[in-house]
């Protein structure tokens with residue numbers, strides 16, 4: 144049930160995006176999100192969408208994967224779009240029953256839809272092309288200046304990487320528990336939201352218990368492999384920011400500035 | 410290489426209501442000496458204290474009384490802890506609960522990274538360790554996508570990357586299918602033969618014990634039998650009393666001997682076959 148969410152599911156391939164330094168990639172992704180929310184005007188949106196399409200093609204990952212990643216979020220995306228469509232005040236275009244659809248409503252629904260789809264696609268680009276550990280390493284490096292003010296950068300990164308590593312394991316386990324409880328007569332499908340939420344209890348309790356047991360065993364296993372032996376941990380793959388990374392970042396930033404400008408010129 | 414001297418261990422627990430300290434002695438004085446390069450299996454039924462013993466070899470637990478020496482270092486001394494863990498690596502039962510990283514090479518690199526080793530040397534160790542367990546081709550795979558046997562081999566590689574002298578495996582095959590078990594056991598045997606690695610294998614599979622140099626049977630926190638697998642399995646009554654399995658062929662030979670046939674102790678099918686053929690040959 145969680146398996147379709149592609150965030151955190153790295154796909155091993157070779158592409159410019161895969162080779163790009165993860166630290167730069169994170170910064171550029173943040174930039175991407177910011178730009179997505181400040182651009183104005185349809186030309187900018189079209190250009191931004193085109194840029195995203197280019198990035199998707201550059202990633203050497205099948206577009207199918209991105210579409211699959213959108214699927215679990217279809218409900219939220221459509222819901223937001225419909226809400227915008229029906230609830231935005233303005234010049235009325237169509238009126239039926241108690242609803243009225245306004246010109247502004249259509250506009251903001253389209254914008255919201257586009258934004259959400261681009262947001263998910265853009266951030267998935269980061270997680271699909273960067274191995275989870277590289278990602279957390281990069282976060283660790285980006286946070287490390289903060290360790291002077293007692294921010295536990297390494298611990299945060301370690302927790303994140305372990306969380307990522309355990310997602311498939313716990314997803315499998317949820318599946319198993321769900322089947323086991325269903326076979327004992329538990330019903331996860333029918334009833335209203337409250338009944339269904341209550342039906343989750345026999346699912347969540349065993350899941351938590353087992354997660355704690357796993358955490359305990361994992362801690363022992365980490366200890367037995369000398370975790371915390373030295374303060375200065377080293378890294379197998381340390382990524383250095385190279386010329387290619389910098390030029391890629393510059394191109395990306397320039398493209399974005401141009402896209403933002405279009406919104407104000409036209 | 411490994412030595413326990415009158416090792417006793419008790420779990421301490423506080424009764425939440427009365428505040429009284431409850432103790433439960435799990436290991437009742439264990440004396441063992443395991444030589445470098447040997448392949449020792451430890452047998453015992455559930456709750457006999459095998460895992461508790463194994464955790465002493467890695468300084469995860471320290472004795473309540475008595476001593477444990479790993480390569481001459483006492484596990485009680487806190488400044489030895491990491492040296493001990495480096496010398497004597499440990500592999501656990503559940504492959505899913507001991508893998509830290511999402512990618513195979515990062516998993517293998519975890520221990521050397523913890524030790525602060527130069528990345529170039531880590532690279533060499535990762536390559537060598539993965540080759541040693543025949544998982545080199547999976548270097549960039551996701552750990553969650555591997556089979557159970559492959560996960561355990563990666564876990565073994567993760568320990569090998571510390572370049573230990575000894576490796577303790579706590580029921581590494583208990584959760585694997587027959588094929589996974591074969592992969593893991595043959596890997597362990599190869600390490601023992603070619604790299605002269607000291608191996609302590611905790612198991613409840615008799616066919617694994619049969620392949621080792623020495624078998625130690627633990628019951629209720631005490632060593633009850635200790636010797637070559639052949640010697641140990643000749644104590645059929647003792648093993649029956651403890652409730653441990655005995656290899657089928659050993660039991661067959663035992664029954665045949667009771668029925669008056671002149672057959673030797675056997676622990677492998679081949680030996681048994683030879684013995685039976687010998688008798689049949691004599692009859693003709």
Ligand SMILES: Nc1ncnc2c1ncn2[C@@H]1O[C@H](COP(=O)(O)OP(=O)(O)OP(=O)(O)O)[C@@H](O)[C@H]1O
Pocket residue numbers: 420433435453454455456457458459460461462
């Ligand atoms: N944290 C703990 N606190 C108290 N008692 C414990 C604890 N862990 C284990 N025990 C007890 O110690 C005894 C020995 O446990 P141990 O895990 O060493 O057995 P084992 O031989 O490894 O069994 P298995 O074959 O099931 O792995 C058991 O009776 C168990 O209940």
Ligand SMILES: [Mg+2]
Pocket residue numbers: 459460461579580
């Ligand atoms: Mg055990």
